[in-house]
Amino acid sequence: MTAQLSVIVPVYNESETLPQFHSRVMAVLDALNMPADLLYVDDGSDDGSSDWLDAQQVADARVAVLRLSRNFGKEAAMSAGFDYASGDAVVVIDADLQDPPELIPTLIEHWRAGFDVVYATRESRQGESWFKRQSAALFYRLMDRLSDVPIPRDTGDFRLLSRRAVDALAKLREQHRYMKGLYAWIGYPQKAVPYAREARASGRSKWSYWRLWNLALEGITSFSAAPLKLATWLGLFTSVIAFAYGLFFLLRTLFFGNPVPGYPSLMVVILFLGGVQLVCLGIIGEYLARTYNESKARQLYFVMDYRPGGKMRPRQAVPEQGSADGGSLHNVSGQ
Numbered sequence: 612m613t614a615q616l617s618v619i620v621p622v623y624n625e626s627e628t629l630p631q632f633h634s635r636v637m638a639v640l641d642a643l644n645m646p647a648d649l650l651y652v653d654d655g656s657d658d659g660s661s662d663w664l665d666a667q668q669v670a671d672a673r674v675a676v677l678r679l680s681r682n683f684g685k686e687a688a689m690s691a692g693f694d695y696a697s698g699d700a701v702v703v704i705d706a707d708l709q710d711p712p713e714l715i716p717t718l719i720e721h722w723r724a725g726f727d728v729v730y731a732t733r734e735s736r737q738g739e740s741w742f743k744r745q746s747a748a749l750f751y752r753l754m755d756r757l758s759d760v761p762i763p764r765d766t767g768d769f770r771l772l773s774r775r776a777v778d779a780l781a782k783l784r785e786q787h788r789y790m791k792g793l794y795a796w797i798g799y800p801q802k803a804v805p806y807a808r809e810a811r812a813s814g815r816s817k818w819s820y821w822r823l824w825n826l827a828l829e830g831i832t833s834f835s836a837a838p839l840k841l842a843t844w845l846g847l848f849t850s851v852i853a854f855a856y857g858l859f860f861l862l863r864t865l866f867f868g869n870p871v872p873g874y875p876s877l878m879v880v881i882l883f884l885g886g887v888q889l890v891c892l893g894i895i896g897e898y899l900a901r902t903y904n905e906s907k908a909r910q911l912y913f914v915m916d917y918r919p920g921g922k923m924r925p926r927q928a929v930p931e932q933g934s935a936d937g938g939s940l941h942n943v944s945g946q
Contacts, residue, residue: 616640616647616719617698621688624658625706633667636704636712640673643716648920650675652692655682668918675920680913686788687912689768693777695917702771709808710769717804718771727799730763730770733808762795763803770794784911786904849887 618636622629640647651664653676661678668674677695679688689703700722704710714731721729752764768790772780779797795801 614645614699616645617696617701618649619692619696619703620706621652621654621685622656622660622706623654624656626659628707629663632706632708639712639715648673650692650696652688653678654688655679673920676918678916680915683912686790689790691912693780699774700771701777704769714806721802722771726802727773727776728794728801730766730803732803732805733765734805735807760795762792787901
């Protein structure tokens, strides 16, 4: 059987860039020497993107549209795409054209050479502020140091995965999803492909600094217990300092008497110890909140509508999201 490619595109309010993106990605698929389909995952768009996607699905049998019941976030939208993609190789790419679709043939070449995960690594980042570039570089290097598994630096979600890599991801149904870490966690042979990231074709990024900060917390708490260890060592360090400080005052009182203690030094000690305690409680709270959310075992997403392309290979089963082991299957017909 001829190998087939599936391209997953998570979409959230990208009506300004979708026409140009669609034109470029379809030109790439037309030039491939293998059958391919395009799966748009509409993550609750409300700017007209849904209507445009429906029109493309009717016009081209290679286009499928998976519409989620609301905006669940990019990580959940990508997971939904992996659940429904049927190709032997699966590419995930954003619709903002910062990641060039023209790189897909290169990813396919490395996949044919035997790599299960072929990820695109950014050599440069055009159209982004100095602060965003530097903070992103710092975060990737911090994750590399803290993570229990090596996570490639300067690498986003643009990549190709083999069928067995996609099936492995489908078994990971955790609620707090940091996909870049999950790609690395499943293992299998992986290959980096360097490229220059372009500026957005139009519109504004949906990733505010607040959302990026929350994503960074997801990454750190999902793949490292280092903050908890830091809280332990910080508490131990402050205890030692407090003990030494108390011993100093005891000896000074025994040998030199007890002068009236200074109010500023007392307030500094109280505020310092109180701040350390609050920081440690906050770190523990972040992990506890994630444990609480995982214990509820909610589904990652709900599908409002699924319109497969006429040339898509049928896939009869996707992971049961609410199952205890995350790996049982159910039929997708009637979704």
